[in-house]
Amino acid sequence: MTSLSRDALLEFLDYLSNKGLMNRTTAAARKAAANKVLGILDKSEAADVSKLDIDKLMSRFHNLAGANYTPESLNAYKSRLKSAIEDFLRYQKDPLNFRPAVQSSARRSERPRASADSKDPSRPNEYPKDSVEAPPAAVNIIPIPIRPNLTIKIQGLPFDLTVSEANKIANVIKALASED
Numbered sequence: 001m002t003s004l005s006r007d008a009l010l011e012f013l014d015y016l017s018n019k020g021l022m023n024r025t026t027a028a029a030r031k032a033a034a035n036k037v038l039g040i041l042d043k044s045e046a047a048d049v050s051k052l053d054i055d056k057l058m059s060r061f062h063n064l065a066g067a068n069y070t071p072e073s074l075n076a077y078k079s080r081l082k083s084a085i086e087d088f089l090r091y092q093k094d095p096l097n098f099r100p101a102v103q104s105s106a107r108r109s110e111r112p113r114a115s116a117d118s119k120d121p122s123r124p125n126e127y128p129k130d131s132v133e134a135p136p137a138a139v140n141i142i143p144i145p146i147r148p149n150l151t152i153k154i155q156g157l158p159f160d161l162t163v164s165e166a167n168k169i170a171n172v173i174k175a176l177a178s179e180d
Contacts, residue, residue: 004092006038006046012088022100032159033080037061050089054082070143070153 010031017027038046040061045052058078066074083101091098145151157169 004048004050004089006034006041006049009034009038009049009084009088012091013084016087016100022102026102028159030080030084033077034084036065037077037081040064049085052085054078054085057081070141073141 013027013031013034016022017024037057038049041057058074058081061077062069062074069077087098087100090101142154142157143151144154
């Protein structure tokens with residue numbers, strides 16, 4: 001019998017990336033979300049991901065670690081985890097005909113675009129404001145409260161940030177600071 005465990009899911013995501021079946025950053029983002037969210041499960045709960053209620057699981061994750069994440073990040077984690085599990089289960093059922101469910105760049109480029117000369121200032125934008133693209137999947141957005149009522153967000157840090165890279169970033173920030 002095939003394992004449907006958390007560990008098997010994580011191995012599957014590595015397999016997709018290593019075999020070129022999915023963009024590496026997409027696979028890495030899904031794996032990061034799965035690691036974080038499924039990390040709250042005990043061994044028996046993590047034995048079969050097909051039995052998980054994603055909504056309830058995300059609620060638990062929010063209660064345990066939600067203060068560390070923005071609502072947008074939690075929604076992204078939920079979406080990535082759901083996609084990862086759905087692909088994993090479809091692969092388990094029919095590995096020979098499996099295709100990952102990801103939006104290709106071809107589909108994104110099929111969106112209609114307004115030309116510069118066809119812009120009518122009286123018409124609103126064709127796309128609602130919430131359709132703005134999210135940051136790339138392989139980056140973190142880290143909120144850092146620095147004063148009462150002031151939280152900054154650092155974006156673009158890779159998941160595999162090294163200590164020397166962190167020191168470079170810290171030195172740039174220190175250079176911007178004024179004396180107290």
